[in-house]
Amino acid sequence: MKARKYVVKNHFNGIPKREDYEVIEYELPSLVDGDILIKAEWVSVDPYMKVFSSNFPTPYDQFGFQTGVVLESKDPKYPRGTKVVSHAGWCDYCVINPGKFTSDFEIIYKMPDLQDLSDSIALSAAGMVGATAYFGLLEICKPKAGETLVVTVAAGAVGSIVGQIGMIVGCRVVGFTGSDEKVRWLEDEIGYDRAFNYKTTDIDEALKEAAPDGVDCYFDNVGGEMSSIIMNHMNEFGRVSVCGCISAYTAEEDNFPKASTTQLNIFLKQLKIEGFIVLRWLNEWPTAFRDITSWIKSGEIKIKEHVLEGFDNIFDAFISMISGANTGKVVVKL
């Protein structure tokens, strides 16, 4: 049986290019003991595919979450017909052996109970993205009712869920995003207290107005000067959850972005800043999926997906996501 997969040939230099990938068609091996054959149904594209690229020697198979169904199985834990979420990446079919997983990047679990929502949700709000928002906010920022939460990349897949969990906790939520259309979506549909287009706004003035009592929690996706300015507004014992650093992702090594030093604020205001990779809570992801799914069903969390179709369009979906052209989570239906 034939399968196709995207292989990364070259580490990305700036924005990934189509030539950095090769799509390979190959004959799947026959199943040996412990193997399962998965037919992919939905494939995810996410920023970490770029950020962590340099950790892997090329060529490597593009990793990433996908949902699928087990077509054949020699692993009794995943019998034929089981719906699974795995980190098998950008492929249409694959054979994997869960019992022999050795690295943190080899992951499989059964499809969570999505209460009739689309399986694609297992790649967004009820997947790694949702877990990132859930644990990154609740475990690191530890927001309390009445506090002010600031979110950057606020209309992104993670940021839009962070803000809504903040609202459920009872925070005042202020977001920064990259277009007026996204500002309207955040304020009018998602329900952020205030949102701003960072490209056309003085961040300092915006926070004076939108966070008059100061900022208690900051969910940081950008780093750089924007984060330095936000940290000027933080209250004593404020908490910062560092989930990403877009300002640095595309920088060349000898042109790394500079920003006002943050240590004076960290010291004087006794701030706590913590970075995280959501895999550290992998065993607790089901808790996040259960809560978020029920919040979606109750209407407390609204989600937006941007769906592209077809195996051949996965690369375009990836670039669309990286460029910030879309609002919400980009997923590909095979």
Added chain:
Amino acid sequence: MKARKYVVKNHFNGIPKREDYEVIEYELPSLVDGDILIKAEWVSVDPYMKVFSSNFPTPYDQFGFQTGVVLESKDPKYPRGTKVVSHAGWCDYCVINPGKFTSDFEIIYKMPDLQDLSDSIALSAAGMVGATAYFGLLEICKPKAGETLVVTVAAGAVGSIVGQIGMIVGCRVVGFTGSDEKVRWLEDEIGYDRAFNYKTTDIDEALKEAAPDGVDCYFDNVGGEMSSIIMNHMNEFGRVSVCGCISAYTAEEDNFPKASTTQLNIFLKQLKIEGFIVLRWLNEWPTAFRDITSWIKSGEIKIKEHVLEGFDNIFDAFISMISGANTGKVVVKL
């Protein structure tokens, strides 16, 4: 009875100047219920006297720790003859009412048991300075045996104790300081594994050599680019204790120092950075004093004091400390 005190007339602009102070002689009030009259014996000069200046409207009495003896008392908790450590500042005599303290900056406690060491130690290793090193390192960095600890301002009053507590824990300790003489003192007398003069050293190269297994704990007194470079060398789940930010202290507001953004390291390495003001552990200071005093007596911690004499020399002692001209803790004997 006459007393003298230093009053800050103007907020400091850059290095404090003698004209920013006025020494006032005044008649002490007679004691009312709850008052105590203290004769100061040792007076401390510390960086936070500059850093926190702008929190107080001028004119204000210069705050700071001092040791002294109770000459008269209408507070049964501090009878005549009691040795006390208080935050009564740069004065020779004072009347205070401990029962009516309202601010965090009003502090008094009985002289800890110094096991025959000089009372001046209650202003350094067995005082706020020692508590800063003890809790800032142990509670925030949480160092473990075999880990590598980096300390900036390593020969300072706090830094030199931080490094030695790190050694007691079993860390490899690497320090950065501002002169070759201090490097020799740290390596030859204090026992740092390695020390470097940051003014004449490539920090990145120094760490490649001195911390080949990466940095697990960083006690940060400087901020700025030096801290950004050190954070490039940190290991996953590294901890940074932010105790100060010398790079920013003398900066003017429109010329705040810029440094390479740290968020990428914070995110990818899941670092935890926390700033602190040691008053948060005030109730636990006696534990630090007891441990540090016994470490001094056992020889595990070596201390160095730079003693100036006379009430009239407190300002000079302050400037000497700020300029970094001396090694170890600067104290004034009245």
